[in-house]
Amino acid sequence: MKNTVFLLALLLPIIGIAQKATEDTPLSKITRFHQKHQYALLKEYVEFLSLPNTVNDTASLRVNANFIVAMMKKRGISNARLLSGKSPNAIPAVFGEIKVPNATTTIVFYAHYDGQPVNPDKWAEGLSPFTPQLMTAPLDKGGKMIDFPKENEPLSMDARLYGRASSDDKAGVFSIITAYDALRESGISPTVNVKFFFEGEEEKGSTHLNEILENHKEVLKSDLWIIADGPLHASGRKQIVFGVRGDINLNMTIYGAKRPLHSGNYGNWAPNPAWKLTRLLATMKDDNGRVLVDGFYDDVTPLSKIEREALAAIPDPAAMMQKELAFAQSESTERTYLESITTLPTLNINGIVSANVGKLAANIIPTMATVTLDLRLVKGNDLDKQAQKVINHVKKQGYEVFDREPTDEERLKFPNIATIRLGHGYNAQRTSMDLPIAQKVIKAVQNSTKEKVILMPSAGGSLPLFLFEQILKTPPLTVPVVNYDNNQHGENENLRIGCLFDGIETMAAIMILK
């Protein structure tokens, strides 16, 4: 099998002419481009991955930014430069632009070049975050380490490249700029004006993205953002994700006596905040996962007909996942997995802590009990309003709610006190599938693959995609390029080699959408 690939690789430049008559579409040219330059592209990508890029390593991030500028210039993107925020410690984004004569549409292609922090000790033996290593297959599927192929040696598309940011998200950066390179060398003009925008603080929560967008509104003017981030569907099929959920965290503490009390000398008498908290939380959700907070499901913008149809067409991974995760019953019998994570806000307990348990437990009455809740939001929810519904519910249960520690006087006055502090959060974002430009992107991506593209109305997770709509009045669409089993954020992050080359095709397909 490998030999066949090897022979084909050698023969392609020769048989290319013969195939031209039947196969010479723009995308077949892109395929030929990356097959022809496989060795050089892989070499360049490995060099890119060798640059440390953890999100708090400011100096290294600037090296990465300059490296990207150089890669862009090499590809004929002459206007490549850095876009800064307002704060001096904002890591700049890398920008570039290709103006296309007569194009009436402009698309910004987004990826990020910063990576999650690393703990090299946790990586498997022989692997290291910034010394990329090729393997025959995933580590947990018996993959063996192999040398990088020499020029004209074959390379299996199922091989895995291990290294930090190999998937998240240098693959996005590299696919995008190489897609343009492929079009250029193939003599194909994009049908849209192409802008490039590579962020350097995504893994920190896009701390200064708002500043950069505000600072460069004119430069970033466009009709659509394409976000090349996140993984493909678990089936390996390409997908377009039309939105994300929003998120806000709520930290709540309930109080008992001021100091831990001997459970014998005070038990049955002193109030126990852990009992109070359990009874309070129990009023918030029923046994079938329905949130009982007043109006919790109001405000939700329902899915449109096209979105409902798209959702229904996605294979439901629930049964497979449930088995792997080893539980007998999901939280609710009333909704499917996909409905659960796309169409409804959540009220989730991230954690509860009151004193200690097990061997660390003491026979005491705890002084306080704390819960951290996270509220995922869907389109229509406003983060402050949604959090306020929970606060109102707590008040309705007879609690006096503070946003700080109560004083002794207050503790002596109110039988039930809750301190509630809200975390930083943001709203959901969802781009309508009905938009003409969304329909064009769907068609373009579908054109680049034989399998049916998955159209996901919203991801379950959260990203600050609302910023593009809020600051730039421009809708974003997420088009992932990497394998779902990439160990993103953890140790042994990896990329399926085929995804990098497929990603070039996907991005090129969007640049020539019709």
Added chain:
Amino acid sequence: MKNTVFLLALLLPIIGIAQKATEDTPLSKITRFHQKHQYALLKEYVEFLSLPNTVNDTASLRVNANFIVAMMKKRGISNARLLSGKSPNAIPAVFGEIKVPNATTTIVFYAHYDGQPVNPDKWAEGLSPFTPQLMTAPLDKGGKMIDFPKENEPLSMDARLYGRASSDDKAGVFSIITAYDALRESGISPTVNVKFFFEGEEEKGSTHLNEILENHKEVLKSDLWIIADGPLHASGRKQIVFGVRGDINLNMTIYGAKRPLHSGNYGNWAPNPAWKLTRLLATMKDDNGRVLVDGFYDDVTPLSKIEREALAAIPDPAAMMQKELAFAQSESTERTYLESITTLPTLNINGIVSANVGKLAANIIPTMATVTLDLRLVKGNDLDKQAQKVINHVKKQGYEVFDREPTDEERLKFPNIATIRLGHGYNAQRTSMDLPIAQKVIKAVQNSTKEKVILMPSAGGSLPLFLFEQILKTPPLTVPVVNYDNNQHGENENLRIGCLFDGIETMAAIMILK
């Protein structure tokens, strides 16, 4: 004030003769004894406290045991010796005996000579666990360090002696043996056969007490045990405590998915064990502190008339404590503080932990949620039966209960799984106030003080006093001698000097009960 005390101390041996006509009771002789020997007694006690005695320091504990034997021999208790358990690592108890001609009653006087572990760094500057230090008053009430008085120099009864075990419980050991010494020197014969029993493993949970009692049943034969441990009432009044609550711990874990899940990608779908646990616990106790577990309050032996009257006569410290502890409402409006801690079993949450909260929280669905409950037991409760009531309640809520981690197959089969593990525990013990010998002890202790003795039907806390009833068929009564604000178990443990000398009188009074 101090000068007056000093003068009185000097004059006492002289004016003693004049007072003899009106005051020459057996107890006034005991008072004169300790006033006369104040210097020597304090010196000897300080030497005793200088011996390290933390519960895991086996070698030092043996030094203490031998020191006690020597103190006993010096006092004419010639039969003093060590009683061993069965295990070679059991720390021996110190035993001694005074046989009284014609006495028909035998009382064993119990105290313990081991102390809680120490962290010298936590002790106040200038204080050290095994370098006893005298202070004018408690540290937190502005006490100043003073030198030990020289012979015939006055000593304030309100002075505090700082050091590990100064209160808990070398004061018990020293009061008891010195009480006999005082009787002997005063030419007063005890009215009962006196046995001495000083344990060396109390702070470890009396690990081998059962073995020692079993091994020496005949030697320890008696009609009553007097336990000289724990503090006097907060008012400073003497008290007799007739029982203790039992205790058993129950550790329960509820399960979700096998690994922590992203709360966005799985929220609303994967079961959350923290939600399950809160709803389960909420079924166990109502808003007024009543346990809703079937039959939870069955089996309780009610207080007798005399016990109810004694309880009603005790000043209720609730209002004062509530203010200090800063809470507005106790767990139940249906019972007083004293009723709460003496007459009812408890179901208390010691702690709850599921993942993390606050800054440590992650946006995840936890894999498990654990609660540690402690069940205090009162007379009539059986520990296994009481724990089983809780287990039955959990089953009734639809849970499959295991005493170990569930397997993956079990997780996939049962929607609700709880792993419940019981800790080591023991039953309550309560000696009836109606017993003739109990009535005699009450009378004797009352005879040694002008203030009304507090008769407490049961303490809220737990000690394995059931062992005396179970193994030796002998009732115990607890007669504390030390100040309640002694920082027992913590840093800066201390003894009010007056308590040591009062304690000698209390113990002597019991030795000559009628």
